[in-house]
Amino acid sequence: MEDFDTSVQIPQTGGKYRAHNPTEARATYWWTEEDGDRRRLWNAGRSRGLQKADKRLGGALSATFAQLLQDRESLTILEIGTGYAHVLLDLRMMASDRLELHGINVEPGYNQQLIEEFARDQGLDIPGIAPPTIHVHDADNGVPFADETFDLIFSVATLHSIRDKLRLLEEVSRTLRPEGVALIEFPTAVNDMAGLPVPDHYRQRMEIWDRGTAVDVFDWLQSQRSVSVGQAADDRYVRIEKSGPLSFPAELVASFSLPGIWEKWWGCQSIYRVVETAP
Structure with missing residues (x-):
């Protein structure tokens, strides 16, 4: 089993082993084992067709x-x-x-x-x-x-x-x-x-402001x-x-990670300012 990282359990998929090459916090696939039969399970969030x-x-x-x-x-x-x-x-x-x-x-x-x-x-x-x-x-x-x-x-x-x-x-x-x-x-x-208690203006992960008005x-x-x-x-x-x-006709003013505010939020908030364009 040296090819697999057994330190992380994936109870929601029934997985026992996680691939040794995960990136960030996400594994590429898991293994399940039942009666000696090992089967690979692909990350459901990445296997959409x-x-x-x-x-x-x-x-x-x-x-x-x-x-x-x-x-x-x-x-x-x-x-x-x-x-x-x-x-x-x-x-x-x-x-x-x-x-x-x-x-x-x-x-x-x-x-x-x-x-x-x-x-x-x-x-x-x-x-x-x-x-x-x-x-x-x-x-x-x-x-x-x-x-x-x-x-x-x-x-x-x-x-x-x-x-x-x-x-x-x-x-x-x-x-x-x-x-x-x-x-x-x-x-x-x-x-x-x-x-989750997410403010409405965070749900779109994007804000656009024109002369101080959203x-x-x-x-x-x-x-x-x-x-x-x-x-x-x-x-x-x-x-x-x-x-x-x-x-x-807009420029990025700021962007920040929403999980940086609370770990249960997802994505990156992007804030823009409308700029005037030449006639």
């Missing part, structure tokens, strides 16, 4: 993917915060010979090797077809790709942890091809901080060119359609 992602994006992901696939011979797709790349692997099953897939993870443990192990274990590997390419990168430092690289970019359960959310959305737009589409979930703490984040985003806001079952999501450069 297309159905779960679609729910969090109001059904827009499958619909947008199908429309783009109809209009273009091939698609280059990026997921920001891909976890095990389960969503990308599900998409690959639908059109394996027409997709180039990329995923970004910030944690070094969620790397190319792990994603390929997950695909084999879950029956999502396709012999002769390349798996998604995983890039270990902090999306708070931008999107590490050239302009107009992707036809589709999507992200779920990630934006709440980004320090400068508007800059990331600008980076997403920059790397979209003409008439490409991005779908970015905008968590509002309906699920992950449900029942403005509605979603109304303001919707007023920007190429941006619309959709409603999912629990949260909102931002849709960006590439029709030209996207630059938000």
Whole structure:
């Protein structure tokens, strides 16, 4: 058992062993053992597939993917915060010979090797077809790709942890091809901080102030060119359609970690000030 860290128990999953290569406080997978039979359990929070992602994006992901696939011979797709790349692997099953897939993870443990192990274990590997390419990168430092690289970019359960959310959305737009589409979930703490005494202005993990007055984040985003806001079952999501450069008329004033205030809160609060633009 030298390959496993047995010092951490995972009672909520019935797990007995945790992988030796966890990043931060999260393990990549656990092992269970029953009657001498050991079985690997993948982190439920990271193993979401297309159905779960679609729910969090109001059904827009499958619909947008199908429309783009109809209009273009091939698609280059990026997921920001891909976890095990389960969503990308599900998409690959639908059109394996027409997709180039990329995923970004910030944690070094969620790397190319792990994603390929997950695909084999879950029956999502396709012999002769390349798996998604995983890039270990902090999306708070931008999107590490050239302009107009992707036809589709999507992200779920990630934006709440980004320090400068508007800059990331600008980076997403920059790397979209003409008439490409991005779908970015905008968590509002309906699920992950449900029942906790969280101030309303922290639930969106974002504040925008215009001459000393707080403005509605979603109304303001919707007023920007190429941006619309959709409603999912629990949260909102931002849709960006590439029709030209996207630059938000706001600057980041401050950002701070919400768990730094209380360990049960999640995400990073981003505070912006609207700036005047030239006529």
